[in-house]
Amino acid sequence: MLIQAYSVERIRQAEAAAQARTGDGVLMRRAATALAQVVVARLTARLGSRPGSRLPGRSVVLLVGTGDNGGDALIAGALLRGRGLAVTAVLTDPARAHADGLARLRRAWGRVVTADDPRVAGLLAGADVVIDGLVGLAARPPLREPAASLVRLAVDSPALTVAVDLPSGLHPDTGVVSGPVFRADVTVTFGALKPGLLLADEWCGTVVSDDLGMGVGTAPGTSVRADLLALTDGAAAALLPDPGRADDKYTGGLVGVAAGSTDYPGAPVLSVGGAVCLRPGMVRYAGAQAKAVVARWPEVVAAESVERAGRVQAWVVGPGMGTDETAAATLRTVLEQDVPVLVDADGLTLLAGHRDWLDRRRAAGQVTVLTPHDREFTRVFGDLDLTDRLDAVRRAAATSGAVVLLKGHRTLVAAPDGTTWVNLTGTPWLASAGSGDVLSGVIGSLLASGLPADRAAALGAHLHGRAGERAERAGRAGAHALWEFLRG
Numbered sequence: 434m435l436i437q438a439y440s441v442e443r444i445r446q447a448e449a450a451a452q453a454r455t456g457d458g459v460l461m462r463r464a465a466t467a468l469a470q471v472v473v474a475r476l477t478a479r480l481g482s483r484p485g486s487r488l489p490g491r492s493v494v495l496l497v498g499t500g501d502n503g504g505d506a507l508i509a510g511a512l513l514r515g516r517g518l519a520v521t522a523v524l525t526d527p528a529r530a531h532a533d534g535l536a537r538l539r540r541a542w543g544r545v546v547t548a549d550d551p552r553v554a555g556l557l558a559g560a561d562v563v564i565d566g567l568v569g570l571a572a573r574p575p576l577r578e579p580a581a582s583l584v585r586l587a588v589d590s591p592a593l594t595v596a597v598d599l600p601s602g603l604h605p606d607t608g609v610v611s612g613p614v615f616r617a618d619v620t621v622t623f624g625a626l627k628p629g630l631l632l633a634d635e636w637c638g639t640v641v642s643d644d645l646g647m648g649v650g651t652a653p654g655t656s657v658r659a660d661l662l663a664l665t666d667g668a669a670a671a672l673l674p675d676p677g678r679a680d681d682k683y684t685g686g687l688v689g690v691a692a693g694s695t696d697y698p699g700a701p702v703l704s705v706g707g708a709v710c711l712r713p714g715m716v717r718y719a720g721a722q723a724k725a726v727v728a729r730w731p732e733v734v735a736a737e738s739v740e741r742a743g744r745v746q747a748w749v750v751g752p753g754m755g756t757d758e759t760a761a762a763t764l765r766t767v768l769e770q771d772v773p774v775l776v777d778a779d780g781l782t783l784l785a786g787h788r789d790w791l792d793r794r795r796a797a798g799q800v801t802v803l804t805p806h807d808r809e810f811t812r813v814f815g816d817l818d819l820t821d822r823l824d825a826v827r828r829a830a831a832t833s834g835a836v837v838l839l840k841g842h843r844t845l846v847a848a849p850d851g852t853t854w855v856n857l858t859g860t861p862w863l864a865s866a867g868s869g870d871v872l873s874g875v876i877g878s879l880l881a882s883g884l885p886a887d888r889a890a891a892l893g894a895h896l897h898g899r900a901g902e903r904a905e906r907a908g909r910a911g912a913h914a915l916w917e918f919l920r921g
């Protein structure tokens with residue numbers, strides 16, 4: 434199964450349709466029930482079976498804003514009172530708090546204070562659970578006062594922190610953060626995952642998604658395609674090509690790597706290694722480092738130039754090839770081939786001055802994958818602002834006609850048709866010289882096996898990230914360590 438996230442707009446559409454079926458208040462009651470259940474389960478697990486670790490009497494603080502997000506928190510608070518917990522709601526604006534929710538909490542003998550109450554800091558410091566019902570789908574960061582101050586106070590609380598729908602201060606669609614953000618141990622989200630929960634997962638803790646019977650993405654007449662996709666290990670394994678009985682080395686995927694120069698002998702070895710470790714039928718190499726490449730990877734068929742390399746089913750071009758005239762000529766020759774081409778590193782720097790080469794491929798319906806890090810992205814797509822990375826990568830793919838993989842902590846992949854992926858694997862230890870070269874080879878192999886380009890890029894990033902995690906656990910440093918863990 435793929436992980437699927439939906440934009441606020443899509444969730445609102447499903448919410449409206451569901452509300453018309455169920456009537457007022459039903460979805461909110463379901464949301465509050467789901468929230469209360471998660472709080473009870475998590476708090477029980479946290480307390481363990483030590484003496485005196487019973488739930489009744491444990492203290493819950495609700496941070497309550499002026500919208501339905503606060504309504505969810507208030508009704509969940511009333512349900513938690515029913516389990517014997519001590520519940521206090523801190524209201525940002527008593528006159529605008531969700532009326533029905535507030536009435537229910539009061540009837541259940543919950544306590545209510547306002548955000549300017551001097552006891553609030555002490556309440557948060559002594560709480561067992563803090564529930565963030567400040568803002569949800571309707572708000573955009575930064576948080577206004579007094580919500581911002583409440584979030585700052587909550588940061589210091591040792592309590593179990595639970596976000597309602599999403600951590601307040603996080604943009605639900607973009608994951609962009611400005612100002613204080615509620616840091617959650619658990620986020621209980623409704624309808625479906627939102628893109629921001631995947632893009633900025635460091636704020637969300639464990640995400641529990643409850644669709645409340647809304648059927649987001651399945652409503653008749655609406656697009657079933659999610660707005661943001663991510664791979665699980667299971668989905669990645671299902672995509673990985675396996676050779677069949679009838680396959681030979683020519684049908685098992687032939688990938689070519691055009692990389693390296695006299696100045697950069699290492700990059701082609703790393704990139705070819707990434708390709709070899711994915712076990713395609715054959716890897717061809719074209720460039721100035723044929724000897725070094727074959728010394729490390731004897732199975733590779735090497736030539737001095739792309740023209741002499743023979744046919745392949747996908748090319749990787751760019752790592753360590755420099756930006757001189759020879760390199761430009763190589764890039765041009767590769768881009769003229771009617772097979773999928775991945776452009777990385779120096780290839781991207783060159784491409785920045787030759788956007789017409791890309792336009793030609795687009796006009797001919799040829800598949801191109803670009804794999805920039807931020808600086809390369811800015812070189813190629815200078816006019817696109819990277820503050821909202823999701824928006825930037827989508828625009829880049831739409832304007833260039835290429836699949837664009839934007840590297841980073843949460844690598845993004847966008848296709849020209851709008852399909853967008855976020856990679857959830859990896860570790861900051863991957864931020865070391867040469868690890869991007871390995872990635873280019875990995876994706877090249879997957880392209881040669883015939884996977885659609887956006888899937889090949891997303892799968893490559895997923896495997897590369899897992900290899901990085903495993904290398905980190907094994908205490909291994911350096912991009913070449915990734916090979917070993919890609920093979921596993």
Ligand SMILES: NC(=O)C1=CN([C@@H]2O[C@H](COP(=O)(O)OP(=O)(O)OC[C@H]3O[C@@H](n4cnc5c(N)ncnc54)[C@H](OP(=O)(O)O)[C@@H]3O)[C@@H](O)[C@H]2O)[C@@H](O)CC1
Pocket residue numbers: 444445448460461464498499500501502503504505567568569570571572573574575576577578580597598599623624645647
């Ligand atoms: N979708 C679903 O299926 C279901 C949705 N449900 C729940 O409804 C939630 C959405 O509720 P919602 O629409 O009432 O908006 P919500 O986000 O609570 O807050 C808006 C309030 O915040 C305020 N505000 C705005 N910006 C702000 C800022 N920067 N800093 C501070 N405050 C700010 C704004 O104030 P105003 O600008 O009007 O003064 C307004 O009053 C959703 O997240 C989920 O929890 C479930 O109950 C059932 C199923």
Ligand SMILES: Nc1ncnc2c1ncn2[C@@H]1O[C@H](COP(=O)(O)OP(=O)(O)O)[C@@H](O)[C@H]1O
Pocket residue numbers: 778806840841842843844859860861862863864865866867868869870871872897
């Ligand atoms: N903070 C980070 N957390 C996780 N992965 C990262 C982080 N920074 C970079 N990476 C990953 O490390 C790799 C670096 O690639 P790149 O910058 O092209 O390196 P090089 O050009 O030296 O090979 C990319 O796969 C990128 O997604």
Ligand SMILES: [K+]
Pocket residue numbers: 502565566567568569596597598599600601
């Ligand atoms: K919230």
